[in-house]
Amino acid sequence: MTQWLKLLNDQQRKLIFGNEQSTDPATAYDKKRAVHAGVKGDSVPADQVQTVWQREMEQSLPAPEDACVYINIPFCQSKCTYCGFFKNLADPAKIADYTTALIEEIAQTSSSPMIDQTRIRAVYIGGGTPGTLNAAQIAQLLTAINRHLPLANDCEITFETRTHDLGGDKLQACIEHGVNRFSLGVQSFDTRSRRSIGRIDSGSAVINNIQRMLALKQASVSIDLIFGLPHQSIDTYLEDIVIADQLGVDGMALYQLNVFEGGRMDKSISAGRSIAVPKTAEQFHYHQAAYNLLTDMGYHQLSMSHWVQGTLDRSIYNRFSKLGKIIHAFGAGAGGRTGHYRYFVHPSVVAYLEKINQGNKPLMGMTEKIQMTTLHDFISGQIDGGKLRFDIARKRFNIDLKQIYAPLLASWEQRGLAAAGERTLRLLPAGQFWYVNMNQALLDILEIILTNGAYELPQERVAAQG
Ligand code: SF4
Structure with a gap:
C-alpha cells in the first residue's frame, strides 16, 4: 500500500x-x-467545447441536486498591490454593457435541464468588485437572478465588495432584492497597512461602513482579513480581529498574504519601493496567534480560514465549491462545474460581449473530470x-x-x-x-x-x- x-x-x-x-x-x-x-483534468479540444457544453446542459439529473451560482464582476475602482485577480479598471460605459450581457447570459442558459433541475442553495456575486455596479444595475442583476434561476428557499445570496464601493443607494438595492450576506474585503483596519496595499479608505471609514451594514439587521456580514501585510505586526493583526469582534461581524475569513512571483507587490519589494513583508515562517506565528485568540473568544471554524460566531454567516458557496458541488458560472472570468466537467468563461470582457451577442456561452475552455x-x-x-x-x-x-x-x-x-x-x-x-x-x-x-x-x-x- x-x-x-x-x-x-x-x-x-x-x-x-x-x-x-x-x-x-x-x-x-x-x-x-x-x-x-x-x-487538473483533461482539456476538452477547443473545437468541441461548445458542443460538449450544449450536451452537458441538456443532461437530465435523476433527482434535484444541490448547486450554487457564481457571478463574476471583473471591474475594480483601483488595483490593490498584492492582487492576483485584478482584471479591469471600472469604466461606467463598459460596466453598463457588461451588466446587460450578464443578464442576457443568465436568461439564455437558465432554462436548460442542467440548471433547471438543480436547487440553488447559494449565489455568490464576486469579482473584482461587484460594488462597481451602480444601484440600478445591482437591482437589475438581482432581479434577473431571482426571476431566472431556481433558487432554494434557504438560498444564501452573497454580495462581495469593498466597503468603499457600497454607498447607501447600492446597499438599499442589495437588500431590497434579496442579498442576505455581505462579504467585505477589509484586509486590515490599520490605515497605514491599508494604504500600502492600495486600499482607498482609512480604517475608521471602513468601520463606519460596516456599522451601517450591521445596523440594517437584514444580512449577515463577513469580512476578509489578511495576515502578513506590510507594516503589520502580530499585535496589529490581532487588533484587527478584536475590532471586528467588537463591531459584531458574523464571520471573519483570515487569509495568508500571497505574494505572486512577478506580481506588482513582488516587483515593488524587489525594487525597494515597498517594505518587505513577513516570510512564510513568520506568517505561521500570525496564524497561530489568531487561532488562539479566536478560540479563546469562542468562535468556531466553518473552514480552515473562516471563523464565525453565531449561525447567521453560513458561507455556503465556499463550502460547496470545496465539496465539488455543481457550480453554475456566469460572467467574464467565472469558473463553473457540471457533473462531468469544469468550465471557464472567457476572462476578456470584449470577447465575452462578442460571444453573448452571438447567442453563445462565452467559454474559454473545459476540462473533463478525471478518474x-x-x-x-x-x-x-x-x-x-x-x-x-x-x-x-x-x-x-x-x-x-x-x-x-x-x-x-x-x-x-x-x-x-x-x-x-x-x-x-x-x-x-x-x-x-x-x-x-x-x-x-x-x-x-x-x-x-x-x-x-x-x-x-x-x-x-x-x-x-x-
Ligand atoms: S478590489 Fe479585490 S479584485 Fe480588485 S484589485 Fe483589489 S483585491 Fe483585487
Whole structure:
C-alpha cells in the first residue's frame, strides 16, 4: 500500500513531506505550494467545447441536486498591490454593457435541464468588485437572478465588495432584492497597512461602513482579513480581529498574504519601493496567534480560514465549491462545474460581449473530470473542514486512505501537524497553517499511484516573500 514512496525522487518527496527533519512547525514546509489544492483534468479540444457544453446542459439529473451560482464582476475602482485577480479598471460605459450581457447570459442558459433541475442553495456575486455596479444595475442583476434561476428557499445570496464601493443607494438595492450576506474585503483596519496595499479608505471609514451594514439587521456580514501585510505586526493583526469582534461581524475569513512571483507587490519589494513583508515562517506565528485568540473568544471554524460566531454567516458557496458541488458560472472570468466537467468563461470582457451577442456561452475552455475527481473532492472538502474521515472513505470509495497515507501521516503526527485516530485524521492548529500543502500532498499521492510515478507535481509561484 505504500509502494508509492519508492516512486518519489528527492524533490517530489520534499514537496509532499516538506522538511521532515524540522521540529519547528513554522518550517514544516518551505512555503505554500498553491492558492488552492487540486489536480487538473483533461482539456476538452477547443473545437468541441461548445458542443460538449450544449450536451452537458441538456443532461437530465435523476433527482434535484444541490448547486450554487457564481457571478463574476471583473471591474475594480483601483488595483490593490498584492492582487492576483485584478482584471479591469471600472469604466461606467463598459460596466453598463457588461451588466446587460450578464443578464442576457443568465436568461439564455437558465432554462436548460442542467440548471433547471438543480436547487440553488447559494449565489455568490464576486469579482473584482461587484460594488462597481451602480444601484440600478445591482437591482437589475438581482432581479434577473431571482426571476431566472431556481433558487432554494434557504438560498444564501452573497454580495462581495469593498466597503468603499457600497454607498447607501447600492446597499438599499442589495437588500431590497434579496442579498442576505455581505462579504467585505477589509484586509486590515490599520490605515497605514491599508494604504500600502492600495486600499482607498482609512480604517475608521471602513468601520463606519460596516456599522451601517450591521445596523440594517437584514444580512449577515463577513469580512476578509489578511495576515502578513506590510507594516503589520502580530499585535496589529490581532487588533484587527478584536475590532471586528467588537463591531459584531458574523464571520471573519483570515487569509495568508500571497505574494505572486512577478506580481506588482513582488516587483515593488524587489525594487525597494515597498517594505518587505513577513516570510512564510513568520506568517505561521500570525496564524497561530489568531487561532488562539479566536478560540479563546469562542468562535468556531466553518473552514480552515473562516471563523464565525453565531449561525447567521453560513458561507455556503465556499463550502460547496470545496465539496465539488455543481457550480453554475456566469460572467467574464467565472469558473463553473457540471457533473462531468469544469468550465471557464472567457476572462476578456470584449470577447465575452462578442460571444453573448452571438447567442453563445462565452467559454474559454473545459476540462473533463478525471478518474478520481470525486475522491479528490471528498478529500479536499474534508481537509478544508480540518479533518479526513477514513471510515467514510472506506465505505464510499472502498479505499483505505489511512493505510495508503501511513508514512505521511506518521511524519505529520511526529511534527505536530495532525493526529490520526482509527476513523479520522484531524489537523492540529500548526497543520491548519499548512493545510493547502497537506491537501495537495494527499491528492498528489493518489495521482502518483494512478500514474505509476509519471504524474508531475504542481507548484505555483504564490509565495515570493520566501
Ligand atoms: S478590489 Fe479585490 S479584485 Fe480588485 S484589485 Fe483589489 S483585491 Fe483585487
